[in-house]
Amino acid sequence: MTTLHVVDHVLLAHRLAELRDVATPSARFRKLLAEIGAILTLEATRSLPARTTRITTPLTAMEHRVLAAPEPVLVAVLRAGLGLMEGGMQVLPEAPVGHVGLVRDEHTLKPSQYMLRMPPEVRTRGAILFDPMLATGGSAAAAVQRVKEAGAPHIRFVCVVAAPEGVARLAKAHPDVPVYTAALDERLDHRGFILPGLGDAGDRCFGTEG
Ligand SMILES: O=P(O)(O)OC[C@H]1O[C@H](OP(=O)(O)OP(=O)(O)O)[C@H](O)[C@@H]1O
Numbered sequence: 001m002t003t004l005h006v007v008d009h010v011l012l013a014h015r016l017a018e019l020r021d022v023a024t025p026s027a028r029f030r031k032l033l034a035e036i037g038a039i040l041t042l043e044a045t046r047s048l049p050a051r052t053t054r055i056t057t058p059l060t061a062m063e064h065r066v067l068a069a070p071e072p073v074l075v076a077v078l079r080a081g082l083g084l085m086e087g088g089m090q091v092l093p094e095a096p097v098g099h100v101g102l103v104r105d106e107h108t109l110k111p112s113q114y115m116l117r118m119p120p121e122v123r124t125r126g127a128i129l130f131d132p133m134l135a136t137g138g139s140a141a142a143a144v145q146r147v148k149e150a151g152a153p154h155i156r157f158v159c160v161v162a163a164p165e166g167v168a169r170l171a172k173a174h175p176d177v178p179v180y181t182a183a184l185d186e187r188l189d190h191r192g193f194i195l196p197g198l199g200d201a202g203d204r205c206f207g208t209e210g
């Protein structure tokens with residue numbers, strides 16, 4: 001069964017309020033998305049395995065906790081995932097990076113794939129997937145499927161706003177994938193947009209029109 005982590009932190013909520021605001025311009029939207037991505041990545045990596053090593057400070061030697069394995073691969077779901085993954089890259093600067101290009105048809109709400117690039121390390125290190133919006137869950141389920149097909153032994157999914165419908169769909173398709181989100185919203189509207197949501201994340205990020 002999927003674990004849903006709704007990350008509770010006032011600094012995260014503060015940024016999300018401004019991100020949601022219809023008056024927030026693209027440049028500010030991207031900056032907030034990156035900051036939110038960094039906070040969520042810290043939460044999503046909290047349980048990464050650690051080991052103990054011996055280090056030497058200027059004064060003495062000591063045992064210290066460090067990562068037991070190389071950083072997981074970071075994967076952005078294009079386009080809006082790019083902005084969120086920016087924060088992930090700040091937290092895990094050595095991590096290899098992959099991209100899954102998906103776009104949702106506005107009428108059928110089905111995603112179609114237009115690109116896929118995955119570094120080979122995904123087969124040993126696993127992945128963290130970034131997409132701000134988990135709406136119907138079709139894009140998330142497809143992106144996870146692609147990363148699994150690339151050989152990832154484990155995947156974490158990081159988003160900003162999730163709808164109950166999307167959480168349920170991802171849990172059904174990929175019950176092994178934990179979800180980390182800044183908010184669990186009410187529902188989808190008749191066009192498949194999350195309510196209250198924040199609108200079209202890709203368009204708001206890059207100043208395009210849907
Ligand atoms: O859960 P779903 O119903 O599949 O919807 C969520 C998807 O919609 C948005 O992308 P979009 O297709 O608008 O592409 P874009 O990022 O290029 O704007 C969003 O970033 C997700 O990928």
Ligand SMILES: O=c1cc[nH]c(=O)[nH]1
Nearest residue numbers: 135193194199200201
């Ligand atoms: O609310 C939504 C739903 C899908 N994609 C978005 O960008 N926003």
Ligand SMILES: [Mg+2]
Nearest residue numbers: 200201202203
């Ligand atoms: Mg879009």
